[in-house]
Amino acid sequence: MKKNKVITADEAIALIRDGDVVTTTGFVQSCIPEALHAALEKRYVESGAPRDLTLIMTAGAGDSKGLGTGRLHHDGLLKRVIAANFGRMPKVAEAAKANKIYGYNLPQGVISQLYRACAAGQPGLFSKVGLKTYVDPRLGGGKVNELTDEDIVKLVEVEGEEWLFYKATKIDVAFIRGTSADPHGNISMEKEALTLDVLAQAMAARNNGGVVIAQVERIVEDGSLRPKDVRVPGILVDCVVVAEGEMHRMNYGVLHNPALSGEVRVPVASMKKMTLDARKIIARRAAFELPPNGVVNLGVGAPEGISAIAAEEKVTPYITLTTEAGAVGGVLASGSSFGAASNADCIIDQNQMFDFYDGGGLDMTCLGMAECDRYGNVNTSSFGGKLNGCGGFINISQNARAVVFAGTFTVGGLEVKIENGEVKIVKEGRSRKFIDHVEQVTFSGEFAAERGQPVIYVTERCVFQLTREGLELIEVAPGIEIEEDILAHMDFKPIVRNPGLMDRRIFMDEPMELKADLLNLRLPERVSYDHDRNILFVNLEGWQARSKNDIADLRRILVNACKAVGRRVNSVINHDGFKISENLYDAYAEMIEYMSEHHYLKTTRYATSAFLRLKMQEALSRRGLAPHVFERREDAQAYIERGDDPEGRAVAAE
Structure with a gap:
């Protein structure tokens, strides 16, 4: 007879041993098995066990203030972390920076795909993702500190071409999350915003003889789940933990939004219009790069605004917006719901989305930038003394057919006013983004130029373009002086040939009629x-x-x-x-x-x-x-x- 797999969180966490390799699901602030993280923290604080765990995760899973994987910061609980994002668990990032734990920052898509390699019993993954970035062994191999000495990324040559080989790490425990479970552990996800990698993670742990612990919102009658609605079969699940209310929020800012889970569709016209500020200016200019009938990915921060601009300008039907988390189509969500989408066409697993991205399926991406240098290199992973991590940035930026980097020209107290179709810098930001050399290469401008990949850099006051000779200033906003407002706030002088004027429609608080242009x-x-x-x-x-x-x-x-x-x-x-x-x-x-x-x-x-x-x-x-x-x-x-x-x-x- 099949046993009833429903147990308490404390009983499930008791199955974890010292030194285990634990993987958990979650994307930014969504789909996080909070009850399991809380129970693991509670057990360790009260008993000092389990110790010396290895944590493997793809995107960040927390609120950056201590929830999610941020709960696992206690000394001795973690020994090693392999993650795409450290910014969502700042105290764990601090421990890594202080050489208290071993750490690797690998591309999100690579980790996502490594779950499948683990499930299939394969030794690792061959990929070109990460070449010429800090993940390349010639530039650090993804290690985040001096303590970390084992090489888990190798440079190899296959039929005359350079590849990276990422070593797979066997998984002992998988934390996954769903909506409903029957007593035998079959899991459905009808109220979740995303499906992520829960199936691959469960397979990876199960096939290694490990333990799969699923957090759900409710238990349903045996046989009531339709076969096609089951996303993780019970044969892969060892324990089911019921978590309600605050411990099973859709994300930290939203208890539940049926539009994000695909249960209802909402009118696009009801969506709030953006205020005409620096962020909207950047999103508007970047929107002119949208490829009609193309597939687009948008990053967090300034790039998120493109989704709202597309809705305002009524061009959403002519492009397909996607997120690396698996959302295809619709209007992409922002803030705490980033990664999800309202009115999505479908939601696919994260590892499958990265297969699509890595294979060249993206026509364009718009991503943020923390630092940029004269060669067009971009850093978003480690800067200002903080370990943030690359997330899906490397997969996406390296493989998209065209790349737009978007962000303010300076940062830290920047104040900008838009008046009469012109930009006025009221107060300059304290820190420069355009510097001589980036602290870490998350995107290689040289590699992109070699491959002829189109790349531009959009700010509220100007636009740069990547050339083989370096960064070239190609557009300037109305009201901006090149010497005073641009060159004076850069550590290097870009190529300046004959820059044009940014389209004046961008700076007027009225529709741009973007549809006619696209x-x-x-x-x-x-x-x-x-x-x-x-x-x-x-x-x-x-x-x-x-x-x-x-x-x-x-x-x-x-x-x-x-x-x-x-x-x-x-x-x-x-x-x-x-x-x-x-x-x-x-x-x-x-x-x-x-x-x-x-x-x-x-x-x-x-x-x-x-x-x-x-x-x-x-x-x-x-x-x-x-x-x-x-x-x-x-x-x-x-x-x-x-x-x-x-x-x-x-x-x-x-």
Whole structure:
């Protein structure tokens, strides 16, 4: 007969032995088995046992004030911690910084996927995630202090390519959480905001001969759970602990919100509009990078605001927002509910989401930044004497097709006022973010540049872009002086070629009509035809090519315009203020090649930016096209109308 697995928290915790490896679930402030953490703390404080535990966890699981895994800070309780985030358990982080415990800070997705490796009896995980960051053995191997000496990350070569091998650590005890359990331990999660890694964690402990302890809200009758609703089968569960009220909150700020658990859907129009401040300015500018019909991840902090902006601008139906915790679609939650989503399309397990991210499924991510240097390296993991941890930052930033880093220009008391469409710095922040060298490399700008990954850095007063030569200032907010408000507050001088003005709509407290920009609805208005001179004028001033889809839209419009004329045309293209990701130059040149072969007599373009002209000429030359890119409109038109080059030499028709 199947036994009844429902016991008290104290009885369950009594099964943990000295030296055990314990894993627990939870994401930031959500889905945390608080009753189990509290019972473990209580037992140790009262008896001094169990001692010398190893704690393994993915994302932070606490309120940063002592709840969740923050309860496990007592001297002697933990001997070693392997985690993606230490910021949610500050006293444990302090112990690690003080060399009182062994510690490793590994990417969240790697730890999440290692649960599966443990469950399958595999020795570890091969991954490119972490190369050229502090997780790379050449830069520290993820160790958080001098005490930690064992290498659990190795650099290996497979078929001529560099990989990291992450060693799996066998698990003895798994703390998981669900909503309902029957007496035999079958677990459902109908009122949980996320499913996370509970199944993989349970398998990892069970297949190692360990103990699986599940915290739930209620016990239901045997046989009342539908098979497809059971997320963890009873064969994997040893003990079930019932926790109600404060010990089983959805998160520390919300007792229960049925919209976050997917039990109801709420009107998007009812969601609160953001105040026009520095945070909203940053989110608005970053929103211009959203890829229509693309998949997007948003980090904590300033990036969270993009979800609200997308709702305000009514572009949510045209993008799919996701979180590394497993939410797909809907409007992403913020604050204590970060990681969840209202009106989500679905919730998948965290390790599966990281499979998707690592494989290149993300079209764009927007993440925060604590420090940034001249090479475009970003640090979010260890700074200002504090061990925060990388969370999912490394997985996400390294593998997304495009990256936006977002945050205020300085930090600590910064006061900004937006008046009449301009930014005024009322009080500068005490600490600089743009410094000579980051304390720790959480994102490698050099590695991104090598791979041609598009990266920009958005602040309330300016925007930078990653180039092979380093960080370049490309946009400045209205009302901001480059020397006084930007360069004077940086430890290094970025590349300054010809920065443009940030879109003025960002700084006005009214809808930006972002939808028209993202969907290229006004692109046809940029094309006009002069019948007498047989010239097609294309005005791409201020237009942005974010993806190949944008280039495809432009090509379609140009082809339709040429077909309407009914003959080959000459074309003059205005590229002043035109923005294009470095990885798209070849695709753009391919479009020009197609138009030249099928629709153009001659074509020329102009741009005041010397850098853009150089990149365009390089891309055209690689395809064997004449690189007619001029600085002035007059020279471009002269080439078409008189057949002259800038020095007056005759040029044959193409």
